[in-house]
Amino acid sequence: MSEPLAQVRFSAEQIRDRVDELAASVRADLGGRRPVLISVLKGSLVFMADFSRSLDVEAEIDFMMVTSFVGGASTGVVRIVNDLEISIQDRHVVVVETIVDTGLTLSFLLKTLRARNPRSLRVCALVDKPVRRIAQPLLDYVGFETEEFMVGYGLDFKSRYRNLPYLAGVRDVPALALEPDALIESLTLGKGPSI
Ligand code: PRP
Numbered sequence: 001m002s003e004p005l006a007q008v009r010f011s012a013e014q015i016r017d018r019v020d021e022l023a024a025s026v027r028a029d030l031g032g033r034r035p036v037l038i039s040v041l042k043g044s045l046v047f048m049a050d051f052s053r054s055l056d057v058e059a060e061i062d063f064m065m066v067t068s069f070v071g072g073a074s075t076g077v078v079r080i081v082n083d084l085e086i087s088i089q090d091r092h093v094v095v096v097e098t099i100v101d102t103g104l105t106l107s108f109l110l111k112t113l114r115a116r117n118p119r120s121l122r123v124c125a126l127v128d129k130p131v132r133r134i135a136q137p138l139l140d141y142v143g144f145e146t147e148e149f150m151v152g153y154g155l156d157f158k159s160r161y162r163n164l165p166y167l168a169g170v171r172d173v174p175a176l177a178l179e180p181d182a183l184i185e186s187l188t189l190g191k192g193p194s195i
Pocket of ligand 1: 040041042043044066067068097098099100101102103104105106155156
């Protein structure tokens with residue numbers, strides 16, 4: 001039998017445990033201060049939902065949509081598609097990001113946010129993928145490290161797989177590019193409760 005195109009790397013349960021640990025660290029460092037949590041869309045929608053509830057402190061949540069992709073390929077130039085609604089001046093800000101890959105998105109974001117004079121600015125990233133790093137943004141909290149291309153738990157491939165409850169590593173990205181729906185069969189979508 002041939003190797004599966006993708007495999008579960010971090011199960012829903014592993015993610016839940018790690019998210020709880022990250023939230024506990026952030027909560028301790030906030031020391032009772034009320035933060036602004038910034039969700040980097042679209043990828044961090046699932047992580048933010050779990051992280052913010054596990055954090056269990058009164059927080060404001062706002063969203064920023066940035067992209068470096070045009071027509072499916074990264075341009076390397078990040079731009080804001082949707083900006084925050086609230087001011088972060090003098091606020092304690094935590095950026096909630098699912099994955100840091102080249103680091104370009106986060107570096108751009110941090111530069112943009114720093115210019116708005118927050119009182120503090122921290123980054124909580126669920127997955128760090130340092131092998132492809134171009135820019136070096138500082139990550140204050142990291143859940144997992146990987147070298148793989150990941151889908152699920154908010155991360156997509158050509159707008160698919162964001163709602164998988166776990167993170168799967170894709171073994172053969174070029175093969176998936178030829179047949180983007182290929183993982184629907186090999187993963188659990190449509191097959192009932194999560195792993
Ligand atoms: C993904 C991910 C991060 C970014 C990380 O977002 O959610 O925001 O890439 O990549 P980088 O470190 O190489 O910049 P993407 O641009 O695919 O948009 P999406 O979140 O809407 O899927």
